[in-house]
Amino acid sequence: MTDQSIYAYISGKKPIIEKALDHLLTPPPGNRAERVYQSMRYTVLNGGKRLRAILVMATAEALKHRATSVVKAACATEFVHACSLILDDLPSMDNATMRRGRPANHLEFGEATAVLAADALLMESLNLVSDNCTEVALPADLTARAVRALADAVGPEGMIGGQHVDLEIAGRSADFETLEYVCSHKTGALFTLCVQLGALLSRAREFEIQALENYAKNLGLAFQIRDDILDEVGDPDSLGKNVHQDAGRTTFATQFGIDAARKAVHDLCNVAVDSLQALPVKSAPLVALARYVSETEE
Amino acid sequence: MTDQSIYAYISGKKPIIEKALDHLLTPPPGNRAERVYQSMRYTVLNGGKRLRAILVMATAEALKHRATSVVKAACATEFVHACSLILDDLPSMDNATMRRGRPANHLEFGEATAVLAADALLMESLNLVSDNCTEVALPADLTARAVRALADAVGPEGMIGGQHVDLEIAGRSADFETLEYVCSHKTGALFTLCVQLGALLSRAREFEIQALENYAKNLGLAFQIRDDILDEVGDPDSLGKNVHQDAGRTTFATQFGIDAARKAVHDLCNVAVDSLQALPVKSAPLVALARYVSETEE
Numbered sequence: 001m002t003d004q005s006i007y008a009y010i011s012g013k014k015p016i017i018e019k020a021l022d023h024l025l026t027p028p029p030g031n032r033a034e035r036v037y038q039s040m041r042y043t044v045l046n047g048g049k050r051l052r053a054i055l056v057m058a059t060a061e062a063l064k065h066r067a068t069s070v071v072k073a074a075c076a077t078e079f080v081h082a083c084s085l086i087l088d089d090l091p092s093m094d095n096a097t098m099r100r101g102r103p104a105n106h107l108e109f110g111e112a113t114a115v116l117a118a119d120a121l122l123m124e125s126l127n128l129v130s131d132n133c134t135e136v137a138l139p140a141d142l143t144a145r146a147v148r149a150l151a152d153a154v155g156p157e158g159m160i161g162g163q164h165v166d167l168e169i170a171g172r173s174a175d176f177e178t179l180e181y182v183c184s185h186k187t188g189a190l191f192t193l194c195v196q197l198g199a200l201l202s203r204a205r206e207f208e209i210q211a212l213e214n215y216a217k218n219l220g221l222a223f224q225i226r227d228d229i230l231d232e233v234g235d236p237d238s239l240g241k242n243v244h245q246d247a248g249r250t251t252f253a254t255q256f257g258i259d260a261a262r263k264a265v266h267d268l269c270n271v272a273v274d275s276l277q278a279l280p281v282k283s284a285p286l287v288a289l290a291r292y293v294s295e296t297e298e
Numbered sequence: 299m300t301d302q303s304i305y306a307y308i309s310g311k312k313p314i315i316e317k318a319l320d321h322l323l324t325p326p327p328g329n330r331a332e333r334v335y336q337s338m339r340y341t342v343l344n345g346g347k348r349l350r351a352i353l354v355m356a357t358a359e360a361l362k363h364r365a366t367s368v369v370k371a372a373c374a375t376e377f378v379h380a381c382s383l384i385l386d387d388l389p390s391m392d393n394a395t396m397r398r399g400r401p402a403n404h405l406e407f408g409e410a411t412a413v414l415a416a417d418a419l420l421m422e423s424l425n426l427v428s429d430n431c432t433e434v435a436l437p438a439d440l441t442a443r444a445v446r447a448l449a450d451a452v453g454p455e456g457m458i459g460g461q462h463v464d465l466e467i468a469g470r471s472a473d474f475e476t477l478e479y480v481c482s483h484k485t486g487a488l489f490t491l492c493v494q495l496g497a498l499l500s501r502a503r504e505f506e507i508q509a510l511e512n513y514a515k516n517l518g519l520a521f522q523i524r525d526d527i528l529d530e531v532g533d534p535d536s537l538g539k540n541v542h543q544d545a546g547r548t549t550f551a552t553q554f555g556i557d558a559a560r561k562a563v564h565d566l567c568n569v570a571v572d573s574l575q576a577l578p579v580k581s582a583p584l585v586a587l588a589r590y591v592s593e594t595e596e
Binding site: 027028031032033035036037040087090091092093110111112113115116118119120122123124126127130131133134137138139140141143144147148150151152154155156157158160161163164165167168178181 | 325326329330331333334335338385388389390391408409410411413414416417418420421422424425428429431432435436437438439441442445446448449450452453454455458459461462463465466476479
């Protein structure tokens with residue numbers, strides 16, 4: 001798959017995802033918490049790259065299932081991602097003011113509504129996964145496993161653990177192991193969830209799940225290091241968010257330097273691609289997604 | 299069931315619940331987010347009445363299932379409850395300083411950790427429900443329904459919606475319908491979840507679920523109004539939390555007066571008990587729990 005065609009692949013999937021996200025975040029008639037829905041919509045429907053949702057869909061396709069059979073699970077991962085953005089930006093966390101060119105959620109809706117919207121997104125993401133399992137008539141054990149995959153990806157052994165340690169190391173140096181923990185939990189856990197959901201809903205075999213998890217773990221780590229590089233050297237206008245916003249934050253880029261961080265991104269994406277060898281048919285979109293993460297402009 | 303025996307019933311169940319909660323909140327070996335676990339434990343293991351967990355167990359028993367077969371789901375409802383207490387007390391919400399005789403979670407652990415712990419409790423509650431479904435070999439459709447029951451009870455059509463409107467009406471008068479919305483969503487949704495989980499895991503028939511939901515809806519409403527009465531006239535030392543903490547908050551008690559609120563509690567508990575008539579065998583503990591809510595000392 002060429003650079004050209006991965007962009008075409010992404011452009012083909014995005015409208016499906018955007019339409020589903022918009023539909024799924026329509027407040028039910030007579031709802032009294034409309035402002036909470038507005039707050040959820042504000043962060044979810046804000047022109048993200050949809051890499052996570054596309055990863056769920058590309059995983060299903062790599063396993064010869066239709067991308068449209070996993071749309072709800074794909075949207076669930078975008079909900080979880082949006083939740084993490086809202087929480088990250090809170091005054092008690094990164095205290096960020098801008099996100100994708102607009103005021104952070106808590107500045108637009110107030111902190112109470114932002115926190116409630118973040119939790120509402122988590123709950124709706126579980127509804128989506130559960131509904132998707134029912135739609136594809138998944139057996140009980142795989143349904144329970146999909147729910148657990150989401151809960152674990154977010155929980156204290158996942159994103160929440162990563163965020164906690166990230167805040168803990170702010171303002172001081174951290175060893176390689178700690179930085180890897182933060183990246184693999186803050187970001188990697190959600191990338192891993194994407195392939196797990198795509199795989200479980202497509203009834204993948206265990207060795208396929210394993211290969212996809214290895215791919216996602218390395219891709220997620222690469223993606224987070226890339227994000228930290230952009231935070232150091234990126235252009236705030238094109239990024240649409242604050243850069244250097246956490247002068248005190250310790251990342252691969254601040255700790256080992258930009259060049260070492262760039263090399264790590266490159267190497268991790270190669271390992272991610274190699275992991276796909278274990279699949280019966282190598283998936284061109286999954287390979288191209290790894291190249292895309294590795295080579296995005298700074 | 300006499301007053302005496304409902305206390306004995308509660309005393310018999312509590313140690314089972316406390317032991318399970320303690321066990322389920324033990325950080326896995328090598329965990330790096332220990333402070334998040336400490337924060338979760340701080341609020342969960344703080345000597346609550348465990349009414350919600352007991353309601354799950356009493357529901358299973360009313361349907362001739364063993365209380366111990368629903369212990370994980372029972373603990374899940376206590377996790378959700380603890381999450382709601384942490385969020386309620388946040389500076390951006392009720393800004394409370396004391397809870398059950400100790401500093402509020404965010405004062406003990408900081409706001410960032412408190413928010414992460416609250417979310418972690420939600421995620422773990424879903425793991426517990428999912429595990430419990432697997433343990434009792436529940437079919438896929440009922441497993442998905444149990445997950446959805448929890449997600450809906452917390453989400454924008456449940457607790458989150460109730461909390462949002464509660465904050466919205468602070469400092470101004472509210473009509474009966476709005477106050478009922480707040481009580482039934484902030485508290486009633488979780489009581490309803492308790493009987494839903496107990497019933498689904500016991501493979502109850504639809505008419506039984508319906509009867510139990512009616513019971514729980516009324517019981518939850520009564521319980522919240524009771525709580526608001528205690529906030530007005532209760533003794534802070536015996537309650538272990540601030541009273542009059544939200545001078546601006548609008549509740550049944552502030553809006554319609556203490557006497558009208560007391561009468562509402564009494565009537566709602568009677569309706570709750572009447573709802574149980576539809577069950578094949580009337581459950582003495584469920585009846586006694588309603589009396590217990592109705593008659594707790596102020």
